[in-house]
Amino acid sequence: MIRFRSALLLLAFLGCAAPATPPPPLICLSLAPLSAFLPDPTGAPAGAQVFRQRVDPIEMLGVDFVDFPAIRLGQDEAPPPASADAGPYQALLDIVRDFVAPGTWGPADLVVQDGVLVARSSPPTLAALASALRTLREQRGRMIRSNVRMVTLRRDALSRFENIPVVGIGLVGTFDRAKLELAIRESTHGAALAAPCLTSLHGQKSHVMVLAQKEYIAGYDDTGEAFQPVIGISTDGVVVELRSMANGDRPGEFLLSFEAQVATPSEALDVPLGVGVLQLPAQGYARLSGRCALRADQALLLVTRNPNPRSSERPILAMVVTVEWAD
Numbered sequence: 001m002i003r004f005r006s007a008l009l010l011l012a013f014l015g016c017a018a019p020a021t022p023p024p025p026l027i028c029l030s031l032a033p034l035s036a037f038l039p040d041p042t043g044a045p046a047g048a049q050v051f052r053q054r055v056d057p058i059e060m061l062g063v064d065f066v067d068f069p070a071i072r073l074g075q076d077e078a079p080p081p082a083s084a085d086a087g088p089y090q091a092l093l094d095i096v097r098d099f100v101a102p103g104t105w106g107p108a109d110l111v112v113q114d115g116v117l118v119a120r121s122s123p124p125t126l127a128a129l130a131s132a133l134r135t136l137r138e139q140r141g142r143m144i145r146s147n148v149r150m151v152t153l154r155r156d157a158l159s160r161f162e163n164i165p166v167v168g169i170g171l172v173g174t175f176d177r178a179k180l181e182l183a184i185r186e187s188t189h190g191a192a193l194a195a196p197c198l199t200s201l202h203g204q205k206s207h208v209m210v211l212a213q214k215e216y217i218a219g220y221d222d223t224g225e226a227f228q229p230v231i232g233i234s235t236d237g238v239v240v241e242l243r244s245m246a247n248g249d250r251p252g253e254f255l256l257s258f259e260a261q262v263a264t265p266s267e268a269l270d271v272p273l274g275v276g277v278l279q280l281p282a283q284g285y286a287r288l289s290g291r292c293a294l295r296a297d298q299a300l301l302l303v304t305r306n307p308n309p310r311s312s313e314r315p316i317l318a319m320v321v322t323v324e325w326a327d
Helices: 002-016 057-061 087-099 123-138 177-188
Strands: 049-054 110-113 116-121 143-153 170-176 197-201 205-222 227-246 253-263 267-272 277-282 285-295 298-305 316-325
Touching: 049 123, 057 087, 057 123, 087 110, 087 116, 087 123, 087 227, 087 253, 116 123, 123 227, 143 177, 143 205, 143 227, 170 177, 170 285, 177 298, 177 316, 197 205, 197 227, 227 277, 227 316, 253 298, 253 316, 285 298, 285 316
Parallel strands: none
Antiparallel strands: 049 116, 110 116, 143 197, 143 316, 170 298, 205 227, 205 277, 227 253, 253 285, 267 277, 298 316
16 A cells, blocks of 8 residues: 555656756748849840940949958958959949859959940840849948847857858858847857947948957067067957848848958967077968848858857857848
8 A cells, every 4th residue: 555655646746747848949041032133044045245334433332432341361461452443433343243143254244444334244144234233323322231240159059050051161041030139149148249230331341350469579680789579460350341232122132242250369389599589370260251132131140160269168159140221
């Protein structure tokens, strides 16, 4: 009888136990819209044709339009080398190469001659070009707001995501904005490494930087009287460069060109010389770049290694990019 009562008590205890909490649903990719400026693949194949249209940079982009490219992280830290300078037309050419059939334009396929844009390509590509020029004129002077939220994550923080496509040495994917922001907020308990906001003109290139710098002794100069140390500077952190424009006449859709650069803190090796100790720096670099179309209710997720290798508890760096009209 005692054993029987014990069994009944055990069954009653198990029956009253709270059901196990089900795991949260997986976060799936959100299908990004197609670019309005990709050539129609269903058109009949045809040879290259020539497109000519007089263009005015102020009419297309606005009187105050200036691109702000990011520095290049590395030993040769500097702005990226400029392409052949087309003067006031260069920004317009860069936008076209970025968003109209990207990767298909040769050096002589897209030029400005005496104020006339001359393009050589297939008829579908030239039709996309004409549509992009019309969009630039219609949206000239409008402001676009881009938010870049940078967070460091634990190793298991991405387990809620069904999949994130591999791009180069990182992960890149588009997700529902509300679901992604909630998942990141829960993983970081609201803390962020940085959350800068960019407000730029339609089509303008701009960037954000979260950087630190450190001096090191790069060598010694012989002044004739003494050897003077030469000071070098290493830079580490994150640089994100963005360019965005309206995706044709589709409400709430944008085209986004992006590049994220990451540099680890410099580790210097001391090397004794007769004149003193110099330091040889070593750093790691990573880049994620690409283009995508994005709705205002979507967000772009970029994932790479945390640039600080000492942060073993949060070895992942995630960047959440959103785009919307600012006016």
